[in-house]
Amino acid sequence: xxxxxxxxxxxxESDDTVIVENNHYFPIDSVHQQFLRPxxxxxxxxxxxxxxxxxxxxxxxxxxxxxWFYAEPKPEAAQIKDRVAFWKGVEVTG
Numbered sequence: 001x002x003x004x005x006x007x008x009x010x011x012x013e014s015d016d017t018v019i020v021e022n023n024h025y026f027p028i029d030s031v032h033q034q035f036l037r038p039x040x041x042x043x044x045x046x047x048x049x050x051x052x053x054x055x056x057x058x059x060x061x062x063x064x065x066x067x068w069f070y071a072e073p074k075p076e077a078a079q080i081k082d083r084v085a086f087w088k089g090v091e092v093t094g
């Protein structure tokens with residue numbers, strides 16, 4: 001079971017993650033939705049496509065753009081569609 005933890009709370013947990021470039025991509029349904037806040041930020045990966053972001057809001061604190069996902073990944077990255085990954089101090093174990 002993989003877990004993502006930030007600011008004292010488990011924000012996601014799943015036994016069905018996909019690892020790409022050393023990042024666990026969790027099914028979006030495994031993320032505790034109450035912690036997610038929409039973000040306008042985007043970035044581009046040459047082989048995965050355009051990434052979108054969420055910020056985390058946990059126990060009164062924000063972690064801006066700590067969650068990313070590819071809404072329409074390129075064919076080479078199809079395995080991460082409908083999945084999210086974490087960074088910016090989010091601890092992922094498993």
